[in-house]
Amino acid sequence: RSVEELSIWEDARSMLRKARAEGVETAWDRLEQQTPHCTFCELGTTCRNCVMGPCRISPKATKSGKLQRGVCGADADVIVARNFGRFIAGGSAGHSDHGRDLIEVLEAIVEGETTDYAIRDEAKLRRIAAELGIDAAERPLMDVARDLVDECYSDFGSRRKSVGFLARAPEKRRALWEKLGMTPRGVDREIAEMMHRTHMGCDNDAPNTLIHAARCALADGWSGSMIGTELSDIIFGVPTPSMSTANLGILKKDTVNILVHGHNPVVSEMILAAAREPQLIAAAKAHGASGITVGGLCCTGNELLMRQGIPMAGNHLMTELAIVTGAVEAVVVDYQCIMPSLVQIAGCYHTRFITTAGKARFTGAIHFDIHPHNAMEEARKIVQMAVDAFAERDPKRVEIPVEPVRIMTGFSNEAILNALGGSLTPLLDAVKAGSIRGFVAIVGCNNPKIQQDSANVGLAKALIERDIMVLATGCVTTAAGKAGLLVPEAASMAGPGLKAVCTALGIPPVLHMGSCVDNSRIMHLCGLIANELGVDISDLPVGASSPEWYSEKAAAIGMYAVASGVYTHLGLPPNILGSQTVTDLALNGLEGLVGASFAVEPDPLKAADLLDARIRAKREALGL
Ligand code: BF8
Ligand code: SF4
Structure with a gap:
């Protein structure tokens, strides 16, 4: 596939071209090698839960009468x-x-x-x-x-x-x-x-x-x-609104560049604190750099962005490509969503790939075992290691493809309440008046099966046009940011009602609420709104979506959203289609049980229609 088909972004496309020219393999290449995937596994009908198996159920089982049950009799x-x-x-x-x-x-x-x-x-x-x-x-x-x-x-x-x-x-x-x-x-x-x-x-x-x-x-x-x-x-610290920047342009040609990747702020906060210490900045300058840049990848990036305003280098599918710039001295990781391939890609450049968690070690990585008692001391050593690596950077291989885009961040529930003057009433008044028709949380990942961020951005744009406010977390953050949706000026892309509210409050139509664990902020907010209105969460004009999800964690988020009463769209199905019972339950049956269900729709515009229809129905039921 052409690089244009793989991602909507210029920074990704440039780095994909560079990766190809330099012989660096990426997730997209490996997806091609893995395609077609095993049909049994795609349908979810393989079982390895015991050694009487492994077993598989044939999708044609009912016709042939064979392979309908595993050895134990499971269907x-x-x-x-x-x-x-x-x-x-x-x-x-x-x-x-x-x-x-x-x-x-x-x-x-x-x-x-x-x-x-x-x-x-x-x-x-x-x-x-x-x-x-x-x-x-x-x-x-x-x-x-x-x-x-x-x-x-x-x-x-x-x-x-x-x-x-x-x-x-x-x-x-x-x-x-x-x-x-x-x-x-x-x-x-x-x-x-x-x-x-x-x-x-x-x-x-x-x-x-x-x-x-x-x-x-x-x-x-x-x-x-x-x-x-x-x-x-x-x-x-509780996040408060602040400005930052996003895309690979946040990497600087003349600074030591450290990327933090993973999820927990426990390590990344220490790396950032160390990188701000005068003696380490002086060490960077002694090596000819003008300073140290700490940039974020994935969710630990989101954590630092929300609280410290650090710039975001990219989301899930940008993690490999960030190293391909040739301008990254160190990638420091904790756990989750860290592609094992980063070890090999870092090895193609001068980049130090550094692990910090005993429960997430990578063969070939440099490991620092970080605990609460030694965190700062180890963080200083890591930053020093990055500073030393700067001397090995090959300027001829450095390519930073774009200029960074401005973003606004920091919308914790506390910050939202603060912006509203301490009470949800003004927000609910806007909902009742129809200026804001409802809310959709767009959350989750990238998946190389989908053109990177096409659905994340396509859905967000389609929803704000319809006066539906979007809440973003996880890897959707950088997507929305790069598309210019996370700044107050993005109000101009929203429908007239939402535009007026955002302009009055000076906020973007897409609010960044944090990392993936921070979807709990959104659940909490749903609880607060429902209680304020004296209804259940399933009565609210709200929805959720994960257009490009890939991970077990994203599925867990979708499941707790639905079980909490939030209608949830997925851009691609989980591996459940081999069971009619399970598929029916997920797409329909849950509605009768918990008042919400999943919907699967790859096309972001059709997904917007589904979420819009849901919000319309909920508004009507509330008499709005
Ligand atoms: O927890 S959005 S790719 S980084 S799983 Fe992973 Fe998905 Fe990104 Fe954060 Ni969430
Ligand atoms: Fe074992 Fe039953 Fe699973 Fe086969 S289907 S692997 S017999 S648990």
């Missing part, structure tokens, strides 16, 4: 549901284990094991503690923090009837979850139970397995991820 419905259940459990585990890492940092602060991290927002800590039932008013900060640590750890265990932040959901919704057996009791519990249920000979009723998949995802959205978001705010 397509059971196998698809089990696979999908484990898929959701994988995603929930990723977000939630990230959340747990923040509890560990807060614990290290409380126990005095680190001075590298601190409680940066005492007021938020006390507010969250009080929300979780801790006496937070007049006790010493560290006592409150210690109780908060215990409270959060307890959410991961088995001794609760429901997780702590669930109280943020409307009462109606909680009653529904209770009735359906979907109330998440503990993060690790639901994930472990999913592994148990999907062992050979356990849960052999597809709908029952899917109900638990929803419970597992709800544990992620309303606990694991939510803890991740709230504790990150407490430790690193």
Whole structure:
């Protein structure tokens, strides 16, 4: 395929050409090698859960009468549901284990094991503690923090009837979850139970397995991820609106360029802090650089963008291409969504590929084992290593293809409320008046099966034109940013109602709300709006979409959104189409159970129609 077919962006296209010229293989090349994919796997009808197998169910099973069941007797419905259940459990585990890492940092602060991290927002800590039932008013900060640590750890265990932040959901919704057996009791519990249920000979009723998949995802959205978001705010600060820039143009020819990649701010915040230290800047200057640039990739980039305003180099499919510029001294990663290929690509240049988490090691990488007690010390060594690598940069191989685009970031719920003067009322008035017809969260990834960012951007543009405000997180952020949608001036691309509201408030029609764990901010906001209106989340004129998703985590997000009552569009289907029962449930049956379902539609304009129709129906039902 031509580079034009692979991505909508000039920076990506230029780097794809350079990669081809320099013999560097990318995800797109490997996708071609992997195509066609195994049909059984695409349909979700392969099972490797025991060694009587592996087994596969033929899509033509009913006609031939053969290969209808695995050796144990499991049929397509059971196998698809089990696979999908484990898929959701994988995603929930990723977000939630990230959340747990923040509890560990807060614990290290409380126990005095680190001075590298601190409680940066005492007021938020006390507010969250009080929300979780801790006496937070007049006790010493560290006592409150210690109780908060215990409270959060307890959410991961088995001794609760429901997780702590669930109280943020409307009462109606909680009653529904209770009735359906979907109330998440503990993060690790639901994930472990999913592994148990999907062992050979356990849960052999597809709908029952899917109900638990929803419970597992709800544990992620309303606990694991939510803890991740709230504790990150407490430790690193609540995001407030600020300006930054995005695309590969943020890399500078004359600076030491360090890219942080992965998800958890715990490491990237330290790298940024070290890179701002005078002695390391002086070291960079001694090497002939004018300074140090720290740029973001993927979600840890989003975390630093939201709180520190660092520039974004790119999203998922830009991670390989960023190195191809030849201008990156170091890529520093923690975990999740980091292509193993980065080790090889870094090896083609002077780029140091540096891992920092014991649970995410890459053969061939340089490893620094970062913990709360040694984080700053190790971060300084990493930045020094990047500075030293600058001497090895080959200027003849450097190509920085574009100029950066301005973006606005930092829309935490606190910031949104602040912009509205402390109450949701003005926003809801705009919704009631129809100037804002509704909200759609566009979240998730890139997938080389789809022209990069064509659907992410196409959908966002189509929705704002229809006066539907867009909330962006994860890898959609950089997509929206590069398209010029994350600046107040983008109001000119919105419909008349949304344009007027954005112009009055000085905000963009697409609001950046953070990383993928920060989708919990959006769930929280849905809860706040529903409670304010005295309705359930499923009654709201809202929707969600992941047009270019690829990961288990994105599936978990989609699942908790639907289970929370949010109609959710996916640009491509999960591997479930081999089961009619599971597919029907996902696309239709869930509507009757939880008041929302999935919709699959590759065309972003048709997807906009679907979301628009949904919002129209919900507005009508509310009498708007
Ligand atoms: O958690 S959007 S490609 S980076 S999975 Fe990954 Fe998808 Fe990007 Fe963040 Ni989210
Ligand atoms: Fe085959 Fe059943 Fe074993 Fe799966 S659990 S591999 S379907 S025998």
